[in-house]
Amino acid sequence: MKAARFPLPTGRLLRFAxxxxxxxVGAAFMLLxxxxxxxxxxxxxxxxxTGGLNPIPRSFHAVENFSAALQQAPLLRFMVNGVIICGxxxxxxxxxxxxxxYALAKLRFPGRGLLFAAVIGGLCIPIQVPxxxxxxxxxxxxxxxSYFAMMVPFFLSVFAIFLFRQTFRGFPDEILQAxxxxxxxxxxxxxxxxxxxxxxxxxxxxxxxxxxxxxxxxWPMIVIQRMDYAPPPLGMLFFxxxxxxxxxxxxxxxxxxxxxxxxxxxLLARRRFVQGITMTGIK
Amino acid sequence: MEHSLELAQISKAFGxxxxxxxxxxAVQPGEFLSLVGPSGCxxxxxxxxxxxxxxxxxxxxxxxxxxxxxxxxxxxxIAMVFQNYALYPHMSAAENIALPLMVDRxxxxxxxxxxxxxxxxxxxxxxxxxxxxxKVAEALQIEPLLARKPGQLSGGQRQRxxxxxxxxxxxxxxxxxxxxxxxxxxxxxHMRDELTDLHRRLGATFIYVTHDQIEAMTxxxxxxxxxxxxxxxxxxxxxxxxxxxSLTVARFIGSPAINVLPARLDPQGHVILGTLPTGxxxxxxxxxxxxxxxxxxxxxxxAACDRAMPMATLRRSEHHGADRLLHLDLAEDRQTGLIVRIxxxxxxxxxxxxxxxxxxxxEKAHLFDASGLRMATRTVPARIGAAx
Numbered sequence: 001m002k003a004a005r006f007p008l009p010t011g012r013l014l015r016f017a018x019x020x021x022x023x024x025v026g027a028a029f030m031l032l033x034x035x036x037x038x039x040x041x042x043x044x045x046x047x048x049x050t051g052g053l054n055p056i057p058r059s060f061h062a063v064e065n066f067s068a069a070l071q072q073a074p075l076l077r078f079m080v081n082g083v084i085i086c087g088x089x090x091x092x093x094x095x096x097x098x099x100x101x102y103a104l105a106k107l108r109f110p111g112r113g114l115l116f117a118a119v120i121g122g123l124c125i126p127i128q129v130p131x132x133x134x135x136x137x138x139x140x141x142x143x144x145x146s147y148f149a150m151m152v153p154f155f156l157s158v159f160a161i162f163l164f165r166q167t168f169r170g171f172p173d174e175i176l177q178a179x180x181x182x183x184x185x186x187x188x189x190x191x192x193x194x195x196x197x198x199x200x201x202x203x204x205x206x207x208x209x210x211x212x213x214x215x216x217x218x219w220p221m222i223v224i225q226r227m228d229y230a231p232p233p234l235g236m237l238f239f240x241x242x243x244x245x246x247x248x249x250x251x252x253x254x255x256x257x258x259x260x261x262x263x264x265x266x267l268l269a270r271r272r273f274v275q276g277i278t279m280t281g282i283k
Numbered sequence: 284m285e286h287s288l289e290l291a292q293i294s295k296a297f298g299x300x301x302x303x304x305x306x307x308x309a310v311q312p313g314e315f316l317s318l319v320g321p322s323g324c325x326x327x328x329x330x331x332x333x334x335x336x337x338x339x340x341x342x343x344x345x346x347x348x349x350x351x352x353x354x355x356x357x358x359x360x361i362a363m364v365f366q367n368y369a370l371y372p373h374m375s376a377a378e379n380i381a382l383p384l385m386v387d388r389x390x391x392x393x394x395x396x397x398x399x400x401x402x403x404x405x406x407x408x409x410x411x412x413x414x415x416x417x418k419v420a421e422a423l424q425i426e427p428l429l430a431r432k433p434g435q436l437s438g439g440q441r442q443r444x445x446x447x448x449x450x451x452x453x454x455x456x457x458x459x460x461x462x463x464x465x466x467x468x469x470x471x472x473h474m475r476d477e478l479t480d481l482h483r484r485l486g487a488t489f490i491y492v493t494h495d496q497i498e499a500m501t502x503x504x505x506x507x508x509x510x511x512x513x514x515x516x517x518x519x520x521x522x523x524x525x526x527x528x529s530l531t532v533a534r535f536i537g538s539p540a541i542n543v544l545p546a547r548l549d550p551q552g553h554v555i556l557g558t559l560p561t562g563x564x565x566x567x568x569x570x571x572x573x574x575x576x577x578x579x580x581x582x583x584x585x586a587a588c589d590r591a592m593p594m595a596t597l598r599r600s601e602h603h604g605a606d607r608l609l610h611l612d613l614a615e616d617r618q619t620g621l622i623v624r625i626x627x628x629x630x631x632x633x634x635x636x637x638x639x640x641x642x643x644x645x646e647k648a649h650l651f652d653a654s655g656l657r658m659a660t661r662t663v664p665a666r667i668g669a670a671x
Contacts, residue, residue, distance in 0.1 A: 172367060172369065174365040174366070174367050174369040175369045177334075177336050177363070177365070178365060180336060180357070181334060181336070181356040181362065181363045182357070182386055182448075183356075184382075185391075
């Protein structure tokens with residue numbers, strides 16, 4: 001009788017082991033490319049193709065590979081470019097999306113439903129669709145090969161507007177009314193009252209945005225020809241073509257260096273990120 | 284002396300739904316006026332119109348003799364306390380209380396992050412503000428809580444912080460939107476006491492919205508009851524209880540609710556209950572159906588089976604401390620329930636299942652016409668249950 005109501009410890013153990021086995025397989029698929037990247041980055045050139053699946057390198061070649069990567073490619077330049085582009089995009093995205101989302105969530109005005117429908121519609125349009133017209137316009141104004149050219153298509157993020165609108169909607173109206181009675185204007189209500197309580201959602205979006213634009217190859221490849229403006233992935237592409245040829249160890253050392261900042265950012269903001277996603281899920 | 288608040292012909296509709304129609308109201312300085320009514324009667328909307336958060340479709344709002352229709356909530360010099368307290372969640376209690384003063388006294392630039400440090404007078408003003416917060420906090424006994432965030436406060440403590448935020452501006456008008464309804468029963472009784480006390484100490488004008496008639500009865504100097512967007516009655520708590528202007532008011536005010544019995548007027552204007560004359564007469568009344576309202580404490584039960592009384596059967600008897608409530612069914616149609624309040628020491632005489640005669644003093648009865656409005660009555664000697 002009791003056994004029926006309380007499952008045996010072994011049963012629970014099995015279920016625990018089963019769940020973790022599934023998770024481990026998933027994690028292995030996710031992590032394997034990164035592990036391989038790291039392993040390649042510390043191997044000697046002759047061992048990379050002949051070493052097979054042996055995870056332990058016979059001779060450590062890390063110092064040589066990393067110093068070669070740092071010397072041969074302007075990695076620092078690529079990363080600075082990446083920071084400028086990601087930072088610029090994110091700041092303007094937030095400045096544009098937060099007030100827009102607040103208006104859509106909390107202010108009553110004619111045409112609000114239509115505007116929100118347009119936002120939803122915008123979610124369905126990938127960057128490839130407006131790529132050509134934007135390229136032509138940038139070429140017309142002589143703006144190709146600039147930071148601005150890399151950032152401009154992403155200044156207006158409908159995803160950010162949508163995400164923040166959902167977050168702000170859950171914010172109690174009474175608090176906004178109390179703020180109006182206390183004399184705050186709508187913009188001050190926004191940055192003093194609403195934004196501080198939406199920080200988890202803002203952090204979550206920031207990570208999405210930074211990861212997407214740090215790793216973006218498609219758009220920079222279209223508008224950038226000169227290496228001094230290249231963000232990390234495009235820089236790696238230039239680097240692989242011109243300098244290193246088939247020197248995979250050096251290439252992977254470079255890849256490791258440009259991936260590291262993202263991993264660090266995510267680790268630092270992990271808790272907020274998860275909180276932000278789950279919160280927007282509930283509301 | 285000019286009125287603290289005057290409403291003239293206020294009307295409001297949301298889309299096609301009329302919410303308020305032609306509300307006229309004048310409030311004297313220092314009054315504690317409750318706006319009561321069933322949910323959806325428009326009382327909260329009226330409060331929002333007074334505060335400026337909502338704009339009326341027609342009519343005028345005057346605060347302290349000044350027409351404020353074109354003014355923002357801030358410029359109206361009012362303070363509002365909300366049902367959910369509406370504290371700013373990421374600010375400490377002290378910051379919450381300070382905010383209205385900061386907005387009043389510092390310019391927008393002096394409130395911006397970083398730039399505010401450029402202002403030479405900011406430090407001085409902030410010191411003055413924190414002094415005032417201290418005084419208000421002392422009055423409400425929340426000094427130990429000032430550093431805490433709203434999430435770390437209990438419901439009653441949050442309510443006090445919300446009150447402090449309202450008080451600190453020294454507004455000409457306090458608007459309160461069901462401020463006690465999120466508290467548990469015991470705390471609500473206690474806060475009722477504190478609010479009444481606060482009103483007396485401040486001498487300010489309070490406009491208090493509630494759906495709880497006990498709150499309105501115990502705290503207010505006057506009650507305005509709204510029904511279906513119209514002002515049903517305005518008067519002192521005793522007025523509303525003793526002379527309800529309509530059946531709706533009579534039913535809303537008083538707990539347990541008033542007993543309403545179907546009756547009719549005969550061609551001579553006598554009020555007939557069942558087949559028996561009640562001793563109530565409506566001068567020049569039209570024959571037809573009417574409603575007879577009797578407060579539970581005004582009904583007397585008679586054990587003696589007198590044929591000249593309506594009869595009712597005792598179904599259940601409830602202990603309410605000093606009183607006992609008797610639930611009866613009227614004999615002729617079992618649909619009409621009747622509640623009678625009697626002192627505890629008289630309960631021994633009444634047994635469930637037994638049938639009793641019903642008596643009342645006609646001057647205590649309320650009569651309403653078919654549309655629910657109060658009818659003027661006088662009494663004549665022939666009356667039900669007068670023998671005992």
